[in-house]
Amino acid sequence: xxxxxxxxxxxxxxxxxxxxxxxxxxxxxxxxxxxxxxxxxxxxxxxxxxxxxxxxxxxxxxxxxxxxxxxxxxxxxxxxxxxxxxxxxxxxxxxxxxxxxxxxxxxxxxxxxxxxxxxxxxxxxxxxxxxxxxxxxxxxxxxxxxxxxxxxxxxxxxxxxxxxx
Amino acid sequence: xxxxxxxxxxxxxxxxxxxxxxxxxxxxxxxxxxxxxxxxxxxxxxxxxxxxxxxxxxxxxxxxxxxxxxxxxxxxxxxxxxxxxxxxxxxxxxxxxxxxxxxxxxxxxxxxxxxxxxxxxxxxxxxxxxxxxxxxxxxxxxxxxxxxxxxxxxxxxxxxxxxxxxxxxxxxxxxxxxxxxxxxxxxxxxxxxxxxxxxxxxxxxxxxxxxxxxxxxxxxxxxxxxxxxxxxxxxxxxxxxxxxxxxxxxxxxxxxxxxxxxxxxxxxxxxxxxxxxxxxxxxxxxxxxxxxxxxxxxxxxxxxxxxxxxxxxxxxxxxxxxxxxxxxxxxxxxxxxxxxxxxxxxxxxxxxxxxxxxxxxxxxxxxxxxxxxxxxxxxxxxxxxxxxxxxxxxxxxxxxxxxxxxxxxxxxxxxxxxxxxxxxxxxxxxxxxxxxxxxxxxxxxxxxxxxxxxxxxxxxxxxxxxxxxxxxxxxxxxxxxxxxxxxxxxxxxxxxxxxxxxxxxxxxxxxxxxxxxxxxxxxxxxxxxxxxxxxxxxxxxxxxxxxxxxxxxxxxxxxxxxxxxxxxxxxxxxxxxxxxxxxxxxxxxxxxxxxxxxxxxxxxxxxxxxxxxxxxxxxxxxxxxxxxxxxxxxxxxxxxxxxxxxxxxxxxxxxxxxxxxxxxxxxxxxxxxxxxxxxxxxxxxxxxxxxxxxxxxxxxxxxxxxxxxxxxxxxxxxxxxxxxxxxxxxxxxxxxxxxxxxxxxxxxxxxxxxxxxxxxxxxxxxxxxxxxxxxxxxxxxxxxxxxx
Numbered sequence: 001x002x003x004x005x006x007x008x009x010x011x012x013x014x015x016x017x018x019x020x021x022x023x024x025x026x027x028x029x030x031x032x033x034x035x036x037x038x039x040x041x042x043x044x045x046x047x048x049x050x051x052x053x054x055x056x057x058x059x060x061x062x063x064x065x066x067x068x069x070x071x072x073x074x075x076x077x078x079x080x081x082x083x084x085x086x087x088x089x090x091x092x093x094x095x096x097x098x099x100x101x102x103x104x105x106x107x108x109x110x111x112x113x114x115x116x117x118x119x120x121x122x123x124x125x126x127x128x129x130x131x132x133x134x135x136x137x138x139x140x141x142x143x144x145x146x147x148x149x150x151x152x153x154x155x156x157x158x159x160x161x162x163x164x165x
Numbered sequence: 166x167x168x169x170x171x172x173x174x175x176x177x178x179x180x181x182x183x184x185x186x187x188x189x190x191x192x193x194x195x196x197x198x199x200x201x202x203x204x205x206x207x208x209x210x211x212x213x214x215x216x217x218x219x220x221x222x223x224x225x226x227x228x229x230x231x232x233x234x235x236x237x238x239x240x241x242x243x244x245x246x247x248x249x250x251x252x253x254x255x256x257x258x259x260x261x262x263x264x265x266x267x268x269x270x271x272x273x274x275x276x277x278x279x280x281x282x283x284x285x286x287x288x289x290x291x292x293x294x295x296x297x298x299x300x301x302x303x304x305x306x307x308x309x310x311x312x313x314x315x316x317x318x319x320x321x322x323x324x325x326x327x328x329x330x331x332x333x334x335x336x337x338x339x340x341x342x343x344x345x346x347x348x349x350x351x352x353x354x355x356x357x358x359x360x361x362x363x364x365x366x367x368x369x370x371x372x373x374x375x376x377x378x379x380x381x382x383x384x385x386x387x388x389x390x391x392x393x394x395x396x397x398x399x400x401x402x403x404x405x406x407x408x409x410x411x412x413x414x415x416x417x418x419x420x421x422x423x424x425x426x427x428x429x430x431x432x433x434x435x436x437x438x439x440x441x442x443x444x445x446x447x448x449x450x451x452x453x454x455x456x457x458x459x460x461x462x463x464x465x466x467x468x469x470x471x472x473x474x475x476x477x478x479x480x481x482x483x484x485x486x487x488x489x490x491x492x493x494x495x496x497x498x499x500x501x502x503x504x505x506x507x508x509x510x511x512x513x514x515x516x517x518x519x520x521x522x523x524x525x526x527x528x529x530x531x532x533x534x535x536x537x538x539x540x541x542x543x544x545x546x547x548x549x550x551x552x553x554x555x556x557x558x559x560x561x562x563x564x565x566x567x568x569x570x571x572x573x574x575x576x577x578x579x580x581x582x583x584x585x586x587x588x589x590x591x592x593x594x595x596x597x598x599x600x601x602x603x604x605x606x607x608x609x610x611x612x613x614x615x616x617x618x619x620x621x622x623x624x625x626x627x628x629x630x631x632x633x634x635x636x637x638x639x640x641x642x643x644x645x646x647x648x649x650x651x652x653x654x655x656x657x658x659x660x661x662x663x664x665x666x667x668x669x670x671x672x673x674x675x676x677x678x679x680x681x682x683x684x685x686x687x688x689x690x691x692x693x694x695x696x697x698x699x700x701x702x703x704x705x706x707x708x709x710x711x712x713x714x715x716x717x718x719x720x721x722x723x724x725x726x727x728x729x730x731x732x733x734x735x736x737x738x739x740x741x742x743x744x745x746x747x748x749x750x751x752x753x754x755x756x757x758x759x760x761x762x763x764x765x766x767x768x769x770x771x772x773x774x775x776x777x778x779x780x781x782x783x784x785x786x787x788x789x790x791x792x793x794x795x796x797x798x799x800x801x802x803x804x805x806x807x808x809x810x811x812x813x814x815x816x817x818x819x820x821x822x823x824x825x826x827x828x829x830x831x832x833x834x835x836x837x838x839x840x841x842x843x844x845x846x847x848x849x850x851x852x853x854x855x856x857x858x859x860x861x862x863x864x865x866x867x868x869x870x871x872x873x874x875x876x877x878x879x880x881x882x883x884x885x886x887x888x889x890x891x892x893x894x895x896x897x898x899x900x901x902x903x904x905x906x907x908x909x910x911x912x913x914x915x916x917x918x919x920x921x922x923x924x925x926x927x928x929x930x931x932x933x934x935x936x937x938x939x940x941x942x943x944x945x946x947x948x949x950x951x952x953x
Contacts, residue, residue: 001436018436018456021456022456025454025455025456028403028455029405029454029455032405033396034396034398034399034400034402034403035396037400037402037532037580038402038532038533038609039531039532039580039612040612040873040874041459041611041612042612042873042874044612044873044874044875045531045874047531047532073396074394074395074396075395075396075397076396077395077396078395078396083394083395087394087395090390090394091386091390091391091394094251094386094387094390094840094841094844095390095394096249096389096390096393096394097248097249097250097581097844097845097848098248098249098578098579098580098581099249099389099390099393099394099398099578100400100531100532100578100579100580100581101531101580102393102394103396106394121887124882125882125883125885126883128882129881129882129883130881131882132531132874132879132881133531134529134530134531134580134581134879135249135581135848135852136847136848136849136851136852136854136855136880137844137848138851138880138881138882138884138885139847139848139851139885139886139889140844140847140848141882142882142885
């Protein structure tokens with residue numbers, strides 16, 4: 001075991017870990033975050049996605065000792081309780097079914113929009129293609145990405161249709 | 166209270182209840198972690214056999230279902246689970262309407278066995294159709310009782326009172342008013358309901374008619390979604406308890422393998438190592454930390470003996486096997502015969518025959534089976550996403566030989582399993598190990614074991630024959646379905662769960678599944694239909710064990726029947742929509758659910774939304790690389806009617822198929838939440854598409870070789886259609902029925918999709934492919950063989 005320093009969602013902390021331990025287990029079990037999920041442990045499905053310095057990384061195959069930079073998880077997207085436009089779009093479009101994959105869907109969508117603020121359908125499909133959903137929320141995810149893209153261009157989340165309660 | 170705030174609160178409520186129970190019953194939080202394990206084990210061993218802490222709730226008590234709070238809000242407790250279709254929000258809509266309380270003043274708690282009545286949980290798309298009714302009747306009864314209480318309090322006869330948003334007011338004097346909270350908060354209803362079962366339980370009050378429902382029918386946002394997107398939701402995979410440890414299974418490397426030796430020294434010196442668990446062929450390792458358990462399970466040296474004979478054929482030879490295997494149906498039934506099929510065939514102007522093959526398809530949930538078991542103080546608490554928690558409670562109790570009132574299951578969110586999360590393995594494993602160690606144990610299946618060893622949807626071989634008369638009408642029809650479904654694992658069965666099989670504690674004989682009959686309303690006057698179950702050579706301790714996967718037999722049977730109707734239409738050179746409508750309209754009788762009229766309605770609605778132009782299939786083939794076609798299919802599930810139209814592009818160079826557009830016309834009676842239904846239908850349609858294009862379990866004669874997302878592929882973003890239209894055709898032929906009931910939604914929609922895609926590929930290319938999934942290599946080979 002060695003002491004490893006991390007910066008997670010703006011907070012500096014240190015954890016005890018073997019250097020080779022995948023970042024996912026450290027975030028879930030030592031830091032106590034539930035955004036990143038264990039889906040495959042193989043880097044195939046995207047459920048474990050986190051951002052490191054703004055890039056999407058599969059935390060299930062990333063040794064914790066290899067992390068150089070600031071980690072952002074789903075919990076860190078809304079730091080002051082104000083939802084990221086993508087999260088708001090996810091609610092407006094009622095995207096999730098079970099929701100288990102949505103951590104990966106939202107974070108990969110963020111990386112896409114950061115690079116390509118107005119993606120075409122083809123760009124969305126290509127950028128998101130390795131982020132799997134077994135409830136098959138793909139159509140809703142893509143609709144929400146387009147909605148968030150518009151909202152971010154307008155500078156604020158698009159408020160449409162009254163929400164009861 | 167807002168919807169946004171209500172979700173974490175719901176979860177918190179459940180967890181708070183747990184924590185209170187935990188502290189009260191065990192006092193373990195005060196124990197140091199060092200001495201924790203021994204103390205817990207000692208407590209566990211010395212517990213007396215008094216009444217357990219978790220008796221079953223009485224469904225005949227209004228108080229089991231509804232609690233009204235001082236601030237005039239209500240909590241509904243229902244015995245259902247919501248794996249992700251938004252049923253919990255729907256229950257709130259219906260119960261708010263019946264109770265006459267504002268929707269946003271309510272919350273709904275589901276599925277935890279010690280605080281909610283046993284409504285089984287979820288499954289079979291029964292949420293609204295069957296299980297919303299007792300909730301509605303109880304809410305209506307609570308309203309009636311509150312009105313009586315208000316009548317006494319205000320001195321005004323009940324018929325002179327009115328209710329609005331949980332406030333009761335005298336019609337003639339608005340100053341005479343009292344809220345539900347003022348009447349009952351802090352007290353109990355103490356009202357006993359009547360009825361022999363959870364399905365018939367009722368009070369004296371009548372439920373409202375459809376026009377009286379206010380929230381029902383509105384597209385209210387789902388209350389579970391905000392916490393799923395802001396990261397605040399507590400998942401079953403994330404529960405932490407003091408002193409908990411992590412377990413991983415070591416699966417047999419071959420089906421039916423026998424454990425010869427374990428070399429514990431191979432892991433003993435690993436950091437965090439606690440124990441190797443072994444009984445019979447069941448092997449697991451336990452470590453302090455999760456990553457340590459994963460490493461130890463991989464590193465443990467075990468020696469296994471292969472079985473003397475092959476447990477199954479290869480996946481390539483499966484259908485040769487299924488064609489000739491003897492029928493193993495435990496109760497062989499006589500063929501279902503209508504009219505005179507032999508006569509129809511001997512008088513036929515034209516006869517067509519076809520054979521269809523649908524392989525095993527895995528549940529392959531995005532997250533593997535998992536559970537956390539807490540054995541403190543002689544009880545057992547399981548944290549799980551089991552969709553049928555009440556069954557899991559009984560299963561774990563029986564498996565461990567514990568009284569059921571010492572076992573509870575706390576229902577938590579988890580990855581959608583479509584049946585797998587009730588034919589579940591991790592809870593018994595975690596509980597077994599937890600009792601052994603006297604510490605809370607979390608079990609998690611890894612990707613390779615989940616994909617290889619989860620329950621499978623049965624493979625089907627279907628042989629069909631049709632007689633066309635001189636006018637091109639389908640006058641006779643033979644249907645023989647063989648389903649490879651002899652070792653069907655039921656829900657939460659303590660003697661078929663995998664650990665019981667591996668330990669040698671299984672039942673003697675497997676419970677056979679079934680081979681479904683067609684579900685259509687076609688007026689085909691002469692039919693012969695047979696369904697048979699066949700078994701693989703090995704039935705136990707094999708990863709090829711079958712279980713219910715979202716509409717367990719429907720997609721397979723309907724791939725055959727609705728492909729075949731298309732083949733008959735093509736043979737008659739008829740438009741496939743018109744051919745179906747003619748078959749439906751050839752009779753005029755209908756059943757009490759208006760299934761004939763509603764079949765016609767969904768087909769017409771789908772055709773209208775798509776812009777269907779009548780012509781026979783196939784279309785005149787294009788000359789470019791991309792061939793475009795359309796396909797239609799229809800069926801029903803119970804009383805829910807579905808018609809699907811798919812437009813596909815087939816790449817003749819690569820064999821790649823893309824469904825560019827889908828139209829789904831869907832009639833499930835009363836719609837509780839239109840947007841919620843629409844999105845569930847969208848996702849269900851894409852799930853059907855995934856099974857049409859990608860999903861297939863592969864195996865050699867020793868083991869399943871599908872172990873990850875490449876070897877058991879799934880639909881991806883790139884496969885998503887440009888456009889999906891969902892047409893809600895609800896309630897036809899009488900859309901304004903005040904008694905219109907809700908039927909099931911969710912499973913029906915995927916049932917016709919395999920055939921719709923196959924029919925569209927035929928339309929585009931002129932090539933009929935009778936084997937799913939339509940993977941590029943398979944499609945390309947078929948196109949080449951036909952010189953397309």
